[in-house]
Amino acid sequence: MVPSVSQNHYQVLGVAPTAAAAEIKRAYRQLVVRYHPDKHGGDVRYEDQFKAVAVAYGILGDPGRRATYDFQLAQAARRAEELRRQQQHRPAAQHVYGVPMPPPAPLRTRPPAGSRERHYQRIPRQRARFTRRDWSLTVLLLLGITLFALAVKVTMDRVTANSNYEDGLRAYGRGQLAAAYSFLEETLHFRPSYAPALRRLAELELLVNHDPRAARADFQAALLEPQSHRDAADMLYRLGRCETELGLPRSAEFSYTRAISLDTALSAAYLARGKARLLDLNLPGLALADLSHGLAQRQRANVPTPWAYVQIRGLAYTALGRYDEARAEYFRVLQARPRDGRTHFLLGRLAAQTGNKRAACEFYRRALKLGYEYARTAEESCP
CATH class of the missing domain: 1.10.287.110 (DnaJ domain)
Known part of the structure; x- marks a missing residue:
């Protein structure tokens, strides 16, 4: 219903x-x-x-x-x-209370106008006018589209860079250094300031291209980005090595010092700074302190002794006139590496400095016999 x-x-x-x-x-x-x-x-x-x-x-x-x-x-x-509308608009002849309604008066109208009386006017076309509000909305729309496009590009660049970086690390770990170098370059194409990629690429610049100048630039760029103290210390140490190869001993010493200030347990930085201070800056006292500290750290950590730095500490003792301690250092190296020609040559120089020319010549001959050609010039002066 x-x-x-x-x-x-x-x-x-x-x-x-x-x-x-x-x-x-x-x-x-x-x-x-x-x-x-x-x-x-x-x-x-x-x-x-x-x-x-x-x-x-x-x-x-x-x-x-x-x-x-x-x-x-x-x-x-x-x-x-x-x-209701039908009741309000009843026909004129309809009876109301039994009385017929009078007929409606005729509607007086004139005949339709002829074609000559009609005037057609063309409506002028109005040019669209941009208001200030329209311009503001247009600018905001364009700005929004631009920002959205930039956000998409940044996101895609970051995703691509991360993927290339992971591929580069895997290639690095497998020893495929050329492939790793290519992947890392692609990473930096999409993220030029990505510190981990800059660091790995700098390492490959030294290993693959043997280009300390390019490696130094990459390390410096990586150090501009925020990172942990340990990572920064390691990069500063490697930066110092690049500067040493480039013949910049003062810069190298400064880089090693910054690395030590960030990570006091970085024995490699102490050893490298001691070598630079002795061989490049002629500071045997400071060099001896760095070398002793670095070697002690290695010994406490139960890692293999770097005998090359023990030899360098022997050179520091020699430069300071502490010949007995220098000789003891060289014999320590010979006990571990009896066929090291360089150690025999250093013992020969030490013997010559202390006036024992016979012993010096014997050590020179041993060094030559073991293949250390730098001893030939010294041996030629022997009887």
């Missing part, structure tokens, strides 16, 4: 036709409690109202049935409106 416009289920529940489902449910619960027959001694009037509330909620509480009901309400309202 189609409901009438004057009374409908929304009115029964006391809610608006636009009420939400939660509001309909709340109204239903309140009315059920109010009109329940048990509260009114079985009064028929409340029973009818209770049933009407239940029927109304059964329709409005279901979304599908409610939509159908709303459509029927709209149709009923439309028919009622049409009926």
Whole structure:
């Protein structure tokens, strides 16, 4: 049965036709409690109202049935409106209270205008004008598109760079140094300031290309980026080695000192600085302190002794005139490496400095026999 416009289920529940489902449910619960027959001694009037509330909620509480009901309400309202308009616009001959209405007066109009009386005017085309607001919106749109494109590019560059870096590390670990170098160069193409890639590339510049100048530039660029103290100390140590090869002893000493200030356990930096101070800067006292500290650190860490630096410490003792300690250092090296021609040559020089020319010549001959050609010039002066 189609409901009438004057009374409908929304009115029964006391809610608006636009009420939400939660509001309909709340109204239903309140009315059920109010009109329940048990509260009114079985009064028929409340029973009818209770049933009407239940029927109304059964329709409005279901979304599908409610939509159908709303459509029927709209149709009923439309028919009622049409009926009202028909009653307001009755024909002129219709009887009102049994008295015929007078006929309507004829509508006086003139004949239609001819073509000559009609004037057609062309509507001028208006040029579109951009307001300040339009320009602002356009600029903001272009700016947003540009920022979005940049964000996408940066993200894709970062992803590509990370992938190339991982491939480079794997190639580095497998000993494929040329492939690793290529991957790392690709990484820096997409992320020019990526410190880990700069560091590895600098190491390969020394291992593959033997180019300390390029390695130095890469290490310096990597040090501009934030990183841990240990990584920075290691790179400063390697930077100092590059500067030593380039003949920049003062810069090398400064780099080693910075590395030690960041990581006091970096024995390699102490040894390298001691070597530079002795051989390049002629500072045997400071060199001896660095060499002794570095060698002691290696001994405490139970790592193999770098015998080349023990020889250099012997040179420091010799430069300071502490010949017995220098000789002891050289013999320590000979115990570990008895066929080291350079150690025999150093013992020969030490013997010559202390006036034992016979022993010096014997050590020179041993050095030559072991293949140390630098001893030939000294041996030629022997009888």
